[in-house]
Amino acid sequence: MQDAVTTIAIADAGESRGAERWRLVARNIFPFAVVGSIWEIVAWAGIFPHRLFPPLEEVAVSFVNLTISGILPHHAIETILRLLGGFALAAIFGTTIGVLMGRSRRAEDILLPLVSIGAPIPGLAYAPLFLLWFGLGNFSSVLLVGFVSAFPIIFNSWTGVKAVKEIWVRSAQSMGADDKRLFRYVILPGALPYILTGLRLGLAQAWRILVAVEMLAAVPWGLGWLIFGARKFLNTDAMLAGIAVIAIIGIVLEKYVFQKIENYTVVRWGMVKS
Amino acid sequence: MQPIAIRDVSLNYDTPGGKVQGVANVSIDIDASEFVCIVGPSGCGKSTLLNIIAGFLSPASGQISIGGKPVTGRGMDRGVVFQDFAQLFPWRTALGNVSFGLEMKGVANPERDKIAREQLRLVKLEKFTDSFPHHLSGGMQQRVAIARALAYNPSVLLMDEPFAALDAMTRDDMQRLLADVWRETRKTVIYVTHNVAEAVYLADRVVVMSAHPGTVKAIIKIDLPRPRDPLSVEFLDCQKELMGHLGHNTNGAALNGHGA
Numbered sequence: 001m002q003d004a005v006t007t008i009a010i011a012d013a014g015e016s017r018g019a020e021r022w023r024l025v026a027r028n029i030f031p032f033a034v035v036g037s038i039w040e041i042v043a044w045a046g047i048f049p050h051r052l053f054p055p056l057e058e059v060a061v062s063f064v065n066l067t068i069s070g071i072l073p074h075h076a077i078e079t080i081l082r083l084l085g086g087f088a089l090a091a092i093f094g095t096t097i098g099v100l101m102g103r104s105r106r107a108e109d110i111l112l113p114l115v116s117i118g119a120p121i122p123g124l125a126y127a128p129l130f131l132l133w134f135g136l137g138n139f140s141s142v143l144l145v146g147f148v149s150a151f152p153i154i155f156n157s158w159t160g161v162k163a164v165k166e167i168w169v170r171s172a173q174s175m176g177a178d179d180k181r182l183f184r185y186v187i188l189p190g191a192l193p194y195i196l197t198g199l200r201l202g203l204a205q206a207w208r209i210l211v212a213v214e215m216l217a218a219v220p221w222g223l224g225w226l227i228f229g230a231r232k233f234l235n236t237d238a239m240l241a242g243i244a245v246i247a248i249i250g251i252v253l254e255k256y257v258f259q260k261i262e263n264y265t266v267v268r269w270g271m272v273k274s
Numbered sequence: 275m276q277p278i279a280i281r282d283v284s285l286n287y288d289t290p291g292g293k294v295q296g297v298a299n300v301s302i303d304i305d306a307s308e309f310v311c312i313v314g315p316s317g318c319g320k321s322t323l324l325n326i327i328a329g330f331l332s333p334a335s336g337q338i339s340i341g342g343k344p345v346t347g348r349g350m351d352r353g354v355v356f357q358d359f360a361q362l363f364p365w366r367t368a369l370g371n372v373s374f375g376l377e378m379k380g381v382a383n384p385e386r387d388k389i390a391r392e393q394l395r396l397v398k399l400e401k402f403t404d405s406f407p408h409h410l411s412g413g414m415q416q417r418v419a420i421a422r423a424l425a426y427n428p429s430v431l432l433m434d435e436p437f438a439a440l441d442a443m444t445r446d447d448m449q450r451l452l453a454d455v456w457r458e459t460r461k462t463v464i465y466v467t468h469n470v471a472e473a474v475y476l477a478d479r480v481v482v483m484s485a486h487p488g489t490v491k492a493i494i495k496i497d498l499p500r501p502r503d504p505l506s507v508e509f510l511d512c513q514k515e516l517m518g519h520l521g522h523n524t525n526g527a528a529l530n531g532h533g534a
Contacts, residue, residue: 167361174328174354175375175426185374189365269364270408 062237086145094153102161123148123209152201160194276341283336295487311477319488353423375426393421
């Protein structure tokens with residue numbers, strides 16, 4: 001009798017867990033379903049010319065065709081390489097500068113005014129300068145992406161170092177940590193939640209500037225170029241396919257890179273709620 | 275285990291209204307392996323004094339020496355436990371936290387691990403070596419903090435109201451545990467508290483401080499046999515005497531075990 005009750009309880013729990021998962025999936029899909037339906041209604045109502053506002057199934061078809069022909073993957077790979085190149089520069093220099101500013105009063109006094117002035121200027125405003133200085137092509141676009149996306153990384157690393165709890169520093173010092181080891185074993189892990197936030201914002205910034213600059217820098221391949229180029233030929237479906245790829249790459253980076261790193265570090269340590 | 279000599283220590287605070295004397299001419303002699311509690315009202319400078327002994331603040335005048343050696347800053351001859359649970363490093367497990375001082379000291383790994391585990395066993399947390407601090411209760415976190423401060427084997431343990439933020443029942447357990455740990459390790463302990471019952475339970479001697487400026491008002495010897503019974507008449511008498519020195523009305527209502 002006791003056993004039967006337990007079995008039923010377990011079966012119940014299993015079922016409700018399954019139902020729970022379905023509810024989660026439904027909740028995630030719901031907003032997309034709403035927007036998609038509105039899109040379809042607008043597309044089929046003929047408010048815009050058909051070419052300029054294709055229904056989603058046509059976008060999907062051209063997405064598949066462009067993927068099979070290898071055009072879309074080629075664009076995507078070039079863009080991803082530029083993105084990673086620029087972002088890597090920003091991550092390395094941004095965290096270094098930000099942490100330095102947080103640690104050294106003098107570095108803060110010198111760099112903070114410069115960073116504060118540079119940060120609010122839209123990234124695209126720097127683009128003509130970079131193109132004139134470093135020429136058209138990959139080099140200047142990667143450099144520009146690195147430069148512009150370094151700002152949020154600098155700010156957040158700087159804040160993160162300043163926000164490291166005084167009591168951690170005191171504890172470590174009372175246990176004999178010198179400056180070097182204090183930095184490595186306390187300041188860096190203590191600032192990590194902020195540094196990760198900075199990297200995330202930096203990556204978003206990198207996307208924004210990269211897609212725009214790919215059109216300006218006269219590169220032959222790239223999602224930005226695809227999207228702007230498609231406008232000339234009224235290829236709205238190709239534009240939308242390009243936008244979809246950007247969204248997919250963004251989600252993949254967020255879910256499989258940032259969330260993984262966070263779950264392994266700051267979430268596991270209880271410094272950030274999941 | 276080293277004796278501590280505190281001689282004429284004074285410290286001033288810079289405030290917008292000018293200099294305020296935080297601690298004035300404090301002199302205390304503490305024997306090796308003695309357990310001394312410092313009690314006093316808020317703002318009497320008891321935590322400041324502890325921070326001076328720890329080397330976080332330097333006194334305006336006066337001198338502190340531990341085992342005959344003058345204190346000039348922080349040092350590994352002292353272990354410090356704070357009130358704040360957040361003192362543990364959240365990115366290290368209990369074992370990692372306890373190992374920290376040993377790592378700084380350069381103790382290599384099989385040995386380091388062994389000592390750290392031993393310390394965790396001492397505070398009865400051997401089952402939680404791999405837990406991160408945020409999975410531990412407040413009392414457990416404070417126990418890790420005690421183990422951490424003891425692990426690199428300082429001769430002096432400095433404690434700043436380590437149990438003040440715990441609930442009353444956990445606090446009683448922790449006091450018993452600390453008394454056991456002290457009996458086993460024989461460290462010289464300076465323990466700041468505002469809880470009179472806690473001071474009587476733990477201390478060999480209690481230093482009573484008064485505020486504005488922070489001075490030593492009285493030093494009282496607690497001559498009760500250990501382990502102490504907080505409900506015994508002698509215990510309550512000691513508490514009453516201590517409260518008298520703190521300026522409390524000892525008749526009736528004030529007898530709640532709190533001196534602040």
